[in-house]
Amino acid sequence: MADTSLSQTEARSAPAAPPRVGRIAGILHRNETLRGYLLMSPTMLIMTIGILVPFLILLVMSFWTREGFGFDTTLTAHNYTRVWNEPIFGALLQRSFWISGVATVVTVALCYPMAYYVAFHVHRNKMMWIILMTLPFWTSYLLRVFAWKVILGYQGVINSGLMSVGVIEAPLEFLLYSQTAVIITLAHAWAAFAILPLYVSLEKIDKSLLEAATDLGDGPMARFFRITLPLSMPGIIAATFLIFIPTTGDYITPALLGGPDGAMIGNFIQLQFGAINNWPMGATLSIVLMLWISAIALVFLFVTRKAQERIA
Amino acid sequence: MSDQGTYIKRPNRPLQIYAMVFLFVLYLPILFIPMFSFNDSIYVRFPLQGFTFQWYGELWNRQPVWNALWNSVKVGAVVAVISTILGVVAARAITRYRMPGKSALVTFIMMPLVIPGIIFGVALLVLMSRMGVPLSLYTVTLGHLIVCLPFAVATLLPRFEGFDPSMEEASADLGENGWWTFWRVTFPMVMPGVVASLLLTFTISFDEFIMAFFLTGTDPTLPMYIWGQLRFPQEFPSVLALSSLILFVSFILVFVAQWIGRLGLDKDT
Numbered sequence: 249m250a251d252t253s254l255s256q257t258e259a260r261s262a263p264a265a266p267p268r269v270g271r272i273a274g275i276l277h278r279n280e281t282l283r284g285y286l287l288m289s290p291t292m293l294i295m296t297i298g299i300l301v302p303f304l305i306l307l308v309m310s311f312w313t314r315e316g317f318g319f320d321t322t323l324t325a326h327n328y329t330r331v332w333n334e335p336i337f338g339a340l341l342q343r344s345f346w347i348s349g350v351a352t353v354v355t356v357a358l359c360y361p362m363a364y365y366v367a368f369h370v371h372r373n374k375m376m377w378i379i380l381m382t383l384p385f386w387t388s389y390l391l392r393v394f395a396w397k398v399i400l401g402y403q404g405v406i407n408s409g410l411m412s413v414g415v416i417e418a419p420l421e422f423l424l425y426s427q428t429a430v431i432i433t434l435a436h437a438w439a440a441f442a443i444l445p446l447y448v449s450l451e452k453i454d455k456s457l458l459e460a461a462t463d464l465g466d467g468p469m470a471r472f473f474r475i476t477l478p479l480s481m482p483g484i485i486a487a488t489f490l491i492f493i494p495t496t497g498d499y500i501t502p503a504l505l506g507g508p509d510g511a512m513i514g515n516f517i518q519l520q521f522g523a524i525n526n527w528p529m530g531a532t533l534s535i536v537l538m539l540w541i542s543a544i545a546l547v548f549l550f551v552t553r554k555a556q557e558r559i560a
Numbered sequence: 561m562s563d564q565g566t567y568i569k570r571p572n573r574p575l576q577i578y579a580m581v582f583l584f585v586l587y588l589p590i591l592f593i594p595m596f597s598f599n600d601s602i603y604v605r606f607p608l609q610g611f612t613f614q615w616y617g618e619l620w621n622r623q624p625v626w627n628a629l630w631n632s633v634k635v636g637a638v639v640a641v642i643s644t645i646l647g648v649v650a651a652r653a654i655t656r657y658r659m660p661g662k663s664a665l666v667t668f669i670m671m672p673l674v675i676p677g678i679i680f681g682v683a684l685l686v687l688m689s690r691m692g693v694p695l696s697l698y699t700v701t702l703g704h705l706i707v708c709l710p711f712a713v714a715t716l717l718p719r720f721e722g723f724d725p726s727m728e729e730a731s732a733d734l735g736e737n738g739w740w741t742f743w744r745v746t747f748p749m750v751m752p753g754v755v756a757s758l759l760l761t762f763t764i765s766f767d768e769f770i771m772a773f774f775l776t777g778t779d780p781t782l783p784m785y786i787w788g789q790l791r792f793p794q795e796f797p798s799v800l801a802l803s804s805l806i807l808f809v810s811f812i813l814v815f816v817a818q819w820i821g822r823l824g825l826d827k828d829t
Contacts, residue, residue, distance in 0.1 A: 280658065281657060281658060281659050281660070283653075283657060284653045284656070284657025284658070284662075285653075285659060287652055287653035287657070288654075288659070288665060290646055290649060291646040291647075291649060291650040291669065291709065292668075294646060294702075294706070294709065295668060295669060295709065297702070298680075298684065298702055298703070298705060299668075299671065299672070299680065299683075299706060302680070302683035302686060302687040303683055305683070305686050305687050306679075306682065306683040306686050309686055361575060361578050361579075361582075362578070362579055362582045364575070365572070365575045365576070365578065365579045366579070369571065369572055369575060369576070375822055379818045379819070380583060381583070381586070383811060383814060383818070384586055384587060384590060386760070386763055386764070386767075386810065386814040387590070387763075387767060387806075387807050387814070388766075388767035388769070388783060388803075388806060388807070388810060389767065389769060390767070390769040390783050390787065391590070391593065391767075391786075391806060391807060392589065392590060394593070394786075394790070394803065395589040395590050395592055395593050396589055398589075398592050398593065398596065398604050398800075399589055399592060401604070403604070403605040404604065405592055405604075405605075405606065407605075408605030408606040408607075409606045411606075412606045412607050436585075436586070436589065439586060489674065490673075490674060493674045493675065493676070494674055494675070494676050494677070496676060497675075497676020497679060498676065498678075499677075499773070500770065514678045517678055518678065518773075521682055521774070527686065530682060531682070531686065534678075534682055537676070538675070538679060
């Protein structure tokens with residue numbers, strides 16, 4: 249949503265200030281820029297206090313070490329070497345990326361047909377459909393995860409339901425506290441993040457291209473794979489990012505449904521700031537997580553870019 | 561719209577069924593919460609035991625719930641007002657003025673949408689503790705502002721984009737100054753976006769957990785209260801009742817917000 253509105257903004261605001269000549273115009277132009285910055289400044293101030301400054305301090309702290317109940321503030325890469333050398337950190341990171349990777353693929357795959365349906369086959373009350381599909385997303389994330397705990401629990405909806413109809417004798421134990429539980433919950437909870445960008449990219453596709461393909465003898469399958477899918481690639485990429493990046497650091501879902509097998513890096517970061525009380529290590533893990541996410545995102549972008557060039 | 565679109569328009573049965581199932585599965589999990597909140601048993605399991613308002617009655621008499629509710633409402637209201645004002649100002653600046661580095665600024669504002677919330681939470685926690693600021697509802701409010709600002713801007717931007725600048729010019733030509741032009745021309749035009757943004761940001765703050773988790777002091781917000789109760793299985797039914805009420809309110813607020821926010825925007829869809 250944000251992406252499209254941004255590009256529209258730039259397209260529209262550009263002609264609003266046509267290139268002018270002369271000194272006064274120059275000052276005016278500069279003034280306008282200044283006025284724009286002035287308007288932005290309160291927002292930027294809050295963002296700086298809330299994001300930039302905390303980040304820098306987090307970065308600095310990641311080079312500290314714990315000393316008793318306080319910190320040793322001499323800068324050292326000790327935490328980073330620990331993260332690099334001790335297998336538990338790598339394993340946790342790997343598991344986090346695996347879980348959210350699978351959840352991302354599942355979500356995008358399941359949401360694609362839905363977005364496709366609304367974009368191509370719904371002609372009345374489209375807005376209603378979009379609101380319906382995204383409404384649950386706005387409600388409490390905690391409660392949606394809690395709902396899955398109610399469903400997958402040892403005496404939850406599935407187990408007690410199956411037992412009362414007599415399909416199973418004892419509760420299925422693998423439902424709760426597993427990676428599967430985390431993946432199911434993530435896929436369900438983040439669906440809206442996939443639907444919106446997918447829908448936007450599908451909706452934008454020029455229908456006459458599809459007609460052209462049909463006229464030239466393409467069947468429905470060929471039409472889909474040669475036109476619809478490649479043209480909706482930006483939506484697929486956006487959806488992948490919008491789900492993969494925030495879910496890798498998710499805390500609530502693995503905390504409530506993961507158990508020991510489904511614990512992710514977010515839980516470990518929280519532990520460092522909580523029970524383990526090693527804040528510098530928590531800071532280091534946060535920075536490492538950010539770096540890994542950026543690296544994966546860059547590689548993914550690069551690969552898809554190459555793939556698209558191949559198709560085009 | 562007659563012949564040419566027909567093959568696209570042809571209803572696709574399997575897809576239609578898929579869409580129905582999709583919506584059903586999307587809503588099913590959260591429907592279990594209200595369902596079991598009326599169940600006359602402290603166990604959350606089938607078969608249902610009978611209908612009761614007992615758990616809601618219990619909530620009514622619980623002082624900590626009321627405290628947490630009041631905390632959440634206070635934080636939510638402040639966050640909604642501030643983030644919407646900042647959103648209006650930012651959206652206006654973004655759409656109206658040519659600024660070098662604008663897209664970088666917008667990306668910066670939108671960052672909290674994609675970066676894991678836990679990182680913002682711990683970063684703010686570290687900042688507060690280094691500056692010696694005690695954790696309180698104020699720190700939660702700051703955290704929520706960061707989370708809500710992108711949504712306020714994203715809700716308001718399309719409103720300001722769909723806005724014809726010549727309206728403001730006309731007002732200026734007719735002798736209004738900048739201040740009154742804003743209140744009498746600009747503001748009424750973007751009003752639906754403002755209302756939508758207020759409702760959305762309030763709901764997001766009201767439901768937000770992870771920032772509150774790291775930044776709450778002694779006064780819990782409602783989600784923090786629920787989190788605390790989740791440790792006690794015997795509290796499940798009352799948590800279910802409380803959750804049902806929260807879900808109900810959130811659904812209504814968001815539905816109204818979405819409806820108002822999109823009014824007149826995408827007429828073609």
